[in-house]
Amino acid sequence: MANGIIVKALSGFYYVKSEQSEIVECRARGQFKLKGISPLVGDHVSFEYGANGSGYVLEVHERKNELVRPPIANVDQVLLVFSAREPNPNQQLLDKFLVHTAQADLTTHIIFSKCDLLASEDDDARQEWEQLKRTYTEIGYQVFETARDDDESLERIRALFEGKISVLAGQSGVGKSSLLNRISPDLQLQTQEISQKLGRGKHTTRHVELHPFGDDGYIADTPGFSQLDFFGLSVDQLAEHFFEMAELQDGCKFRGCSHLHEPSCAVRDALDAGRIAPSRYESYKHFYNEIKEMKRRY
Ligand SMILES: Nc1nc2c(ncn2[C@@H]2O[C@H](COP(=O)(O)OP(=O)(O)OP(=O)(O)O)[C@@H](O)[C@H]2O)c(=O)[nH]1
Ligand SMILES: [Mg+2]
Ligand SMILES: [Zn+2]
Structure with missing residues (x-):
């Protein structure tokens, strides 16, 4: 038996990165299935090799934490991305997500993206935006802002990723994959313009995937979501x-x-x-x- 970490889950396959850093395509076949546990990206697992280089996940090791949405386990921090415009910020969804990550006992930082889109707006709109940001800094959240040509904030966010397992989450079209591409250009993640007609993203990223970052960090890109339910919260x-x-x-x-x-x-x-x-x-x-x-x- 070998050990590894699931870095991607797609169509019933789990892509396990072994201790030798090779990626093994696995199916699930273990006792854990009887207990109703389904493997998540971020899970530490035991697996065995099958025919032609593929394998089987046999055991899911105990999780440090897990999120329902996006589905991922064992992360150190969540970066919640919310755009200033395109799509317009949905504060209730932001608050809901903050409850969701607090319930999972996960440190969450907020990245307000696409701030360049506010430049053409009037003073009232900009003041309203400043007020929204202040609401979250005053609660104690660490808040970052990104804009199309702003490299300084990018450096601060990059520093945040160092040596940690981080997950980016947020609505479709807010610029999660774009941000990761700017931070790690080698990733070449797919991005797409939002639908101008509907004012929302097109669900470009379809699966959760952990990408290596620096020496010992990982960053996860995830599909956007616009809905979230409360589970197990009274x-x-x-x-x-x-x-x-x-x-x-x-x-x-x-x-x-x-x-x-x-x-x-x-x-x-x-x-x-x-x-x-x-x-x-x-x-x-x-x-x-x-x-x-x-x-x-x-
Ligand atoms: N103006 C502006 N546009 C941005 C910025 N960041 C990203 N975009 C644009 O926003 C659109 C959506 O970006 P994506 O990175 O695909 O968004 P995503 O959050 O990964 O979306 P999903 O994968 O669907 O969840 C693209 O057209 C990007 O070029 C920014 O800082 N400013
Ligand atoms: Mg994406
Ligand atoms: Zn009271």
């Missing part, structure tokens, strides 16, 4: 994943305060005082109801 855990609310919760009068209607709620007080962004509170309320509704239906 309403009373939700506020924990809104970090600016989580740190205030102890100040609420009632234990298990939902921050929706109880009196003496520290979260709503902070909202009234302008210390919590109304957009974030809106997302919280929206998700709260969504989780409730999901529970009711299933």
Whole structure:
């Protein structure tokens, strides 16, 4: 038996990078299938060689962490890419994704891409954009901005990748593959203009793949998504994943305060005082109801 890491999953095949750095095309054939575990990119696995250089994944080793979307395991950090325009930012989706990665206990940084597209807009639009960015820096997220001809931010992002396993995630068309191509030109990942008619990306990247970066890092390019469901999250855990609310919760009068209607709620007080962004509170309320509704239906 040999050991390796799954670097790509496609049409029922797992591409395992062995300890000798060769890529072995494998099928799954192990006890883990009975337990309902399906191998993910990023999984450390044991495999055996079959005929003509292909192989079989026999065992999936214990995971450090895993994400449902994009499906990947054992990453050190998530870089969430959100474009300033084309497509326009969908803040609720951003907040939802931040809950998703917080639930997986993963460090997440935000990359606001395509900032060059704001240059032609008026002051109001630019101020609105500045406000959106400030919302996330004030919560404590590390925020990066990229633009077509900006090499400086690229260097900062490159430094972030050094020695780590990173995954890029975000809607289709925000420029994930383009960013990786600029950082590692050898990758030559496929990119494509967004549909001007629909204002969204064309789902150009179709699979999750880990690409080696530097001496011991990996970066994963992933397909864009525009929808995300809450799995295994109850309403009373939700506020924990809104970090600016989580740190205030102890100040609420009632234990298990939902921050929706109880009196003496520290979260709503902070909202009234302008210390919590109304957009974030809106997302919280929206998700709260969504989780409730999901529970009711299933
Ligand atoms: N103006 C501008 N356009 C950009 C920038 N980065 C990427 N683009 C364009 O955005 C389009 C989509 O880029 P992709 O890299 O294919 O987007 P993606 O996030 O990988 O999309 P999926 O693979 O579908 O998830 C391409 O036409 C890129 O040239 C940028 O910084 N500024
Ligand atoms: Mg792509
Ligand atoms: Zn409260």
